[in-house]
Amino acid sequence: MTFSNDSQLDPGRVGGGRGRRGAAIGGGVGGTLLLLVVALIFGPDAVDTLTGGDPGPGAGTTAEQEREQRCRSGEDANRYTDCRMIATAQSLDQFWDEYLPRTTGEAYVLPDVFLFEERTNTGCGAASSAVGPFYCPADRSVYLDVGFFDELQRQFGAEGGPLAEEYVLAHEFGHHIQHQLGTLGYAQQDPQGPESGAVRVELQADCFAGLWANGASGDTSGAVQLDEITPAQLAQALDAAEVIGDDRIQETMQGRVSPEAFTHGTSAQRQAWFTAGYETGDIARCDTFDAPDLDDPASLAR
Numbered sequence: 001m002t003f004s005n006d007s008q009l010d011p012g013r014v015g016g017g018r019g020r021r022g023a024a025i026g027g028g029v030g031g032t033l034l035l036l037v038v039a040l041i042f043g044p045d046a047v048d049t050l051t052g053g054d055p056g057p058g059a060g061t062t063a064e065q066e067r068e069q070r071c072r073s074g075e076d077a078n079r080y081t082d083c084r085m086i087a088t089a090q091s092l093d094q095f096w097d098e099y100l101p102r103t104t105g106e107a108y109v110l111p112d113v114f115l116f117e118e119r120t121n122t123g124c125g126a127a128s129s130a131v132g133p134f135y136c137p138a139d140r141s142v143y144l145d146v147g148f149f150d151e152l153q154r155q156f157g158a159e160g161g162p163l164a165e166e167y168v169l170a171h172e173f174g175h176h177i178q179h180q181l182g183t184l185g186y187a188q189q190d191p192q193g194p195e196s197g198a199v200r201v202e203l204q205a206d207c208f209a210g211l212w213a214n215g216a217s218g219d220t221s222g223a224v225q226l227d228e229i230t231p232a233q234l235a236q237a238l239d240a241a242e243v244i245g246d247d248r249i250q251e252t253m254q255g256r257v258s259p260e261a262f263t264h265g266t267s268a269q270r271q272a273w274f275t276a277g278y279e280t281g282d283i284a285r286c287d288t289f290d291a292p293d294l295d296d297p298a299s300l301a302r
Contacts, residue, residue: 001163001217001233003087004225007074011067013089014082014113063117074225081146081165082115087224088166089113089142092173094222095215103283104181111176112141113169133168135175137184142172156243156252161236163213163229167274168240170212174205183289194259194266199246200288202264203273206241207286207297210277213237234278241270265294272297 070076071083078084093110100108114120119128123139129151133144149165152158178184178201190197218228242248245267247257264270276285276297285300293299 001166001213001226001229003074003077003084004220004227005073005075007077007087007225008223009071009073009077009083009086010090010223011064011071011086013086013093014067014115015064063115067115077224078162081149084162084165085113085115085144085146085169088169089173090224091166091216091219091222091226092170092212094219094224095212096173096177099211099215099283100177100180106180109140109180111135111173112139114141114143116143116145117147118145133172135172135179137175137179140176140179142169142176144169144172152240152243156248158243159236159239161233163233164236164240167209167213167237170209171205173212174208175201177208178204186289192261192263194262195294196262197289198263199265199269199294200291203269203294204286204288206265206270207273207277207288208283210274210279211281211283211286213274213278214281237274238271241274242267245270269294 067082067086070080071086074087076083077087093108097108100106114122117129119126120143121127122136122143123141124134124136127134127143129145129147132148133142135142148168149158149160152164153160158164175184183204184201186197187201188197192198213229213234216226219226244264246259246262246264247266250257250261265273272295273286273288285297287300288294291297291300292302
């Protein structure tokens with residue numbers, strides 16, 4: 001989706017890296033090949049171990065000051081990736097602030113969003129770009145190195161595009177919604193396998209991203225306004241979901257598919273659950289934990 005030129009960006013919505021320690025959710029694509037596989041399976045703490053544990057600096061005040069000057073309008077969001085992440089975070093806030101209490105009775109709590117370069121300190125420990133975008137429940141924060149999008153295109157042949165990038169951030173916001181609703185912990189309790197809690201958590205976050213795409217498309221009610229999703233943009237988002245499926249990553253990295261090590265779901269599953277959220281706009285249709293067939297979101301309605 002593209003943002004209308006009249007959109008008013010709040011550069012203060014995002015910041016640099018920071019503090020405390022817990023267990024991260026949703027990392028796993030980016031950086032060198034070895035670190036990518038380790039991060040996909042074990043999370044950012046394993047990457048921290050391999051890279052020596054020193055977090056180094058996060059995104060500093062200079063980067064934030066530059067965004068303050070550069071990221072002001074919808075036109076800026078359509079031109080610059082970091083500005084697009086600011087606008088997308090604002091759009092996600094607008095959507096979930098209305099949708100979550102209306103459908104679940106739960107008041108939406110804004111997560112923090114941090115953009116960083118190479119390495120940062122987080123509430124879940126030190127993390128590098130190799131982990132990919134992730135959500136840390138310890139500090140209710142989303143962390144993202146915007147260079148991740150270049151990695152997707154360079155290493156995995158992703159098509160890229162604005163909605164593809166927005167989908168990634170929407171997925172991480174989905175983990176924050178799960179944290180609020182109490183379902184996020186299933187990823188830690190049952191961390192691997194084709195039917196695991198981890199896979200169901202990730203697929204539900206994809207479905208939540210689809211809910212946002214449904215509700216935000218053409219929404220002109222807030223400070224950030226999005227045009228209607230075009231078929232070409234939707235294809236880009238689905239392409240992004242496809243390239244970060246477990247089977248696609250494993251085939252690319254190790255030449256074979258190992259379902260017993262799945263943590264995020266197959267390419268087809270990720271596309272299917274995003275589509276379910278997008279086409280229905282119904283959070284009840286995102287209940288991956290009760291779905292009898294993860295390959296078929298429509299099985300929930302039967």
